[in-house]
Amino acid sequence: MAIERKVAIITGANTGVGYAIVQRLAAESTIPLTIILACRNKTRAQEALLSLQEHFDTQQQKYHKNQATTTIPFHYPQLKIELVDVGSASSVLAFNQRILEQHSRVDYLFCNAGILPSEGLMWGKIVTDMFKAPMSLVIRSDVLMQPKQHLTEDGIKGLEDVLSRTEEDPGRVIWTSSLTAEKASFSIDDWQGLEAVQPYESSKWVTDLLAIRLNEQWAGSCSEMDPVHSAGATGDSSSTSSGSGSESSAAQGGASTPTRRITRSTSKNAIASNTATSNKNKKHIISLSTQPGVVASGIGGLASWIVLLRIALHYVVRFFGERNQTISGFHGAQANVYVALKQPVGELDYRNKYGSCVRNFGGEFLRVEKVVEYDAGQAEVVVGRLEALRREVCEPSTYNLVDPKSPIVSGRLLAFLTNFLELFGEPTGITSFLCADAGLHVLRNKEYTEHPTTMPVWAPTQKMVQAATNDHDGSTLSGKEYLEELQKTADAQVANGVKSAVGGEHRFLTCRDFYKAYKSGQSTPVKVAEQLIERIQASAEVSPSLGAVWNWNKDKILQQAQASTFRYQAGRPLSIVDGVPVIVKDEIDIEGFETGVGTTFINKGNPAKEDAHLVALLRSHGALIIGKSTMHEIGLGITNFNPSTTTPRNPYRPEHSTGGSSGGSGAAVGSGLCPIAIGCDGGGSVRVPSSYCGIYGLKPTQGRVSGRGEYPLAPTVALSGPMCASMEDLSIVYAIIAGRDVQDPNSLLQPQVALPRPLKVRQQGQLQGLRIGIYRRWFEDVTHPEISQVCYKMLDSLVKDQGAVLVDIEIPELFENSKAHNITIAGEMLSKIGDNRKKLNHQSRLEMSMIASLRIQDYVRAQQQRTRSIRFLESLFGHKENDPHHHAQYPCLIGGQENGVVDVIVTPTIANLPPKVHAGAVSHGESNYLNNCKTMQFMTMANFTGIPGITAVAGYTQEGYTHYDGDQYETGLPIGIQFMSQWWDEKRLIHIASVCEQVLESHQKPKIWLGDYTL
Template identity: 70%
Template sequence: MVYNLKDPTTPIVSGRLLAVLTNILERIGETTGLTTHLCNDADLFVLRNIEYEESPTTMPIWAPVPEMVLAAAADGKNVVSADEYLRRLQHEADQQVNSRASSSPTPNNCFRSCRDFYVSYKKNAGIDPIKVAEELIAFIKQADQTSPPLGAVWNWNEESIRKQANASAMRYREGAPLSILDGVPIIVKDEVDVEGYETGVGTTFINKGNPAKADAHLVALLRAKGAIIFGKSTMHEIGLGLTNFNPSTTTPRNPYQPNHSTGGSSGGSAAAVAAGLCPIAIGCDGGGSVRAPSAYCGIYGLKPTQGRVSSRGEYPLAPTVALSGPMCANMEDLAIVYAIMSGKDENDSNSLFQPLVALPAPISIKATSTGLLQGLRIGIYRQWFEDVTHPEIAQICYKMLDGLVKTHGAVLVDIEIPELHENAKAHNITIVTEMISKVWSNRRKLNYQTRLEVAMMGSLGAQDYFLAQQQRTRSIRFLETLFGHKATDKHHQSTYPCKGGVVDVIVTPTTGNLPPRINAGALSHGESNYLNSVKAMQYMMMCNFSGIPGITAVAGYTKEKYHHKINGDQYDTGFPVGIQFMGQWWDERRLIHIASVCESVLETRQKPKIWLGFDSE
């Protein structure tokens, strides 16, 4: 099997040159064949050379097989339902209230968790939701005064924050908090409806003057558990990019390296969590938009199985590949939010096929724990794994894997996955076509970076989208084979080879590059850097395209420090590096357990340069 993932050769353009090129493409790009030439350079016509026999798959909702439903059934010991998970966790926290034990559930963690807030509130230890709300308001204002400004929060409301905090404080005084999440601040990406806020999707014109009349389904679920939804986070314009460079609204800064990208398109959410404004944020992931910024900013992020979380109230930018997911400072919080926001929604037909939402039973995972992944088969395609722009990325991820194998009993299985290049291009075609269909009539209102992408992709046709959906069918069949499921299309069973043994999960670095530097031209006009996008997304797209879940955990930090001064302070923190695990459909439980073990293996957790939040106790 030949490894065929190829890097593009398209030029890097930013600033005024980007504006000039965009205007040229929009006016004469198609008539001169320039847009066709650029698409060809990006190899976006590669699917036209394939004779497909497969039927197209337009929505990758994978029907759970009977044995999976049985395997996911809660046994009470190792696997519990979402409700039981939350009940047990809150019971543990209640026991801490009456003890002298530290409220921090994870080692080496400089970030305050839901459990920290909950225990402090119940102990009445000089902190309550009202005080936290006032500190949060001060932090948000302070974030705008940093140099450079953090740029994580796009829209927020002091009155709403105080109202929610007062209600939460009253519940604690009455001894009746709604959950372990009660009084915890959460920010939501500007792609998801929050009552009273415009859902601008990173633009200045979508839903302008038309605030949402109701919360999205997932936001309503979080609010019902007492969460303080304090605002909307910045994002890459219409989600069409992995840098979060956005001249239309604002460009958020990476709290670890403020002159570098947060990743996107959920970059504001990642920056808010990494800087300590909140322990939890909601992002949306259509091509890595939860996982890439989580990795760049040194936090944890989950893209669930397609159909696991209701999309009702989420702006339908790319409905066949995108889904909302949690972005958190630690794994316990991620599990809490996943337990709350997942499950069937009778008003979203795509969510009705799923089996039971299950989680690993709450256990104390310590740095001294051993054997927690005994026999877990981790598939690794080494040539793909090592295809990174900086050698430390693979080295740091290999070190994490070494801990999972030697300390916890996991087994590495060498595999090969065919047609990575074709799958990547099919995903590109799918997500961009769906996005363009939502903004085509208003495309001239977008910033130059987005307009350039739209103009370039205008050369794609209906045949390209149809071929991409046929390639999606092949991608799903590859993964069925890899995860040990019988081919659903027996006639073509031999057509879908994946070399190596059957595996439980697939591992990769989360991104193939480190956070790119923010250039002045990118701030003023945006930046077109297709190579950077490809390297940031190369491990992302398989999850979105085939519908499987993926999670990113903090693997470590680069030894090579980035040195510069901000406000006279020398800054030499390394770049965070993420490690990604992809599982079979509906198996988020296993991914959450693996990432929790990774959290315990991590030797240290570095605090970022931009820190505005609540320290852990």
């Protein structure tokens, strides 16, 4: 009876170690083999096949000649060629498909080929090493190859089913690593090693990471059972990379022993017994790392005399004790074949690296090294990114956001460029070119049948109206009821002797804290106002100054405080917010203050004659209005770098931006100066600084808050919202400022304002059945992996502990939506500013000059795109469930189907971390289009379509980073998570963010802390 052949796949099998693996595997296996030569170059693969056939013909003849005396049978292997470029994910996945069609099992997968083809030698490194490491230069020429393209994957995920065998005979994935693999050469921000000083060492460290990580994942010890990740970034992924280097790489190792603990042994049996790790796992696959020592195979680009000299030096080095100088590919393949054929498999330890070694006279032995620097966190990030690459290729997607390539310009260069474009940009066509390069012409080639939507005030359905007014389960309160219930609770606490917290303990003080202190006589609004004034003055005197407060009046603050004190003394406070300090963005009218909108000329000498509607509402509830907070000039930016007025600083890390354009409001609350601020959000201007400054921020539904008294910079995308240190305070402010205003027609369509009952204690199941839509490609498209990791951790709690359900979704035309929003907001600002644009700072003028080059058709098509974007969201939120025509025209994939419903959409709040504040940006502003796009990546949808969005604190960075612009990032920067719901459903967002606040439990302390009020 014929013995079933085992199947082996060997990448990079046409030369060097890969070629030798084929030879040795066939010679040492006691079972017949089918060996697949997986090669990139067809000609070289065919040459290798012919050479191997000649070799095996000779071996077969020897076997038949000596059959009477030999004890090891020889089975002539079946040899096949499969072309695959392991530097191309699409090629790998196509290869996988062919293997699955042809074979029901794969026993061995040797990940031997390098990923990165080279484009020559790294001559700069060669010259440097002539002086620093001449020996390394001669015998380690592999590490001098210049990387050419990005890594992708070896596609193990696609072969898992056929690799999976039995517990006794698992499928084996065998990696060719290197002695030179080292953690120090690897950076998670440059995980593909494209900019690494030592790309080879970096890539081989990735090999070691993945070899171990796969075992842990298959064993179920990582997050593969995690419902948050199971369809996404880091959980059910097994896509892997074999590292960079040429397929014709000269040496697979280095000349010196790495500085990690090495265990030497003279026998294979001794090495095999050096294990304490069980290899049992759910997949019945084991992943093992090997290194072939230093192999002296040929490499392109080197003269023949150098090759000969190098080989001679290998022998010299080995003679003096470096046994890893295997020299030949045959000796180098020893470790690969050993771990492939070793039985029982339980004697292999996946945490070891098995290395080939040779004695002076050719005797082989193995060296085992424990990978002691293994970093599970790094491994998880790399696997997640490889999985994202796999999905990008094999899963059809509508995702079309791309990062722009544009220089960062600030200081005097920005001034020069602005002046040049204003004079010559239009006639030379440079401005038009820049707009096209920024994607602002993308709508010109689209044909729209939709009517334009100029104001996204969405008419509520009857179901929405009923939901806001009917309280069947006791979970819904009107705004008035919410305020009354909180005040009643606070009164009861005062009656029971419950004192207010102390800000000095580093806890953000809340309205309730101030109210209880005032009501009990523990403090008064006047005492707090005096401390507030001291803190405002102190915040301006530190270096760098906090820069949160732009325009304020000491006497006005004390007058309001005195009136509030009288009300408390009379026992008639107006509400729970009576006497609580509130700061308002310089875009909103406060009686007696100029509304400068972040400029030095708008409304100069023309103070507002009355409060904006929302300010009047706050005053009517007793709020102590501090004055105006700083903002980005005319709101045209998200860094809040403002040479015209002042640049506020991030309270958590003063070297970093607050975000904008409501940056002063974010800094004031984030530093503890006051518990409440009002911002205005046209493209994330509430949510961005809230996220950067570690607080909570709400952008309500378009039309939910009256815009009367707000400077009309971009009325179709912008409206005001609360920014607070606690969700209770955010709910209080929302309850006060939301609602109809008869003098603002846009506010009259809204249903009644509804809020959830306050959360009393932390408990599980508070989000039971909530369907959270997650577009993973979008969610994970961030500049720093920790952003999505922190947000995934928060989602993990919401799913496992609170009962929420994650639903995978896709939202089409994100790029078009983003650019249509850019055209709309900037176009409306340009229309409002008009000829005054020459008075703006250079960054604002530069952007205005670009927008001025657009055509009227660009704005009209942007409004047609707005209609399309709204229609997609109607599909997503289930408003057209019974309209198949609508779903056919505006499909959103929900759980893999083109219909369905989600309750909210989740994203990180921002796709990057707050940029550093540089001197040139402070003096002249900064043009950084890439930063703008990444900061606004998750913002524009809510503004453009009118849906509400809320940001909650998800956590803080735990690692330092090098930013794409070269800046160094510290730990402890806040990271926000955003939820967006259907129109008018702020109640749901407030409830979710309140649960997130409970999950977080506590805030980290900012470096600039002004919240130590004495109450």
